[in-house]
Amino acid sequence: MGERPFVRSYRPGGFTIGTRAIEGSVILLRDRIEPWTPADPRALSLEDLAVLRPLAGRSVGLLVLGLGERALLLPAALRAALRAWGLAVEVLATPAACRTWNLVLAEERDAAAALLALPTNPGPGEPAGA
DSSP states (O other): OOSOOOEEEEEBTEEEETTEEEESEEEEETTEEEEEOOSOGGGOOGGGGGGGTTTBTTTBOEEEEEOSSSOOOOOHHHHHHHHHHTOEEEEEOHHHHHHHHHHHHHTTOSEEEEEOOBOSSOOTTOOOOO
């Protein structure tokens, strides 16, 4: 990719990462962007994060996890399994996860981000993005 994948903006349905407009959810690593299509963020599984397994505990020690408009609690079993892989997990709403990822990336920390795109049709009184 060449440049580090800073999140320039987020919007309903996608992100601008560097100079690229990307539709849908993503997993970000220091050197690449992977599409991410978790079946249901409320029922996240290890399989949804399988791309991180070979990197966990080696080149990735922290996972910044953005789960939409609100941070969701990860099931204890999933959190424990990710910890066993060697990953610390920071679960946030996607907007906060984007800001955190940019900070972590600027600090050149060994991390990854899994960012769920905001819904394209927010509910009443919910923000639509930045």
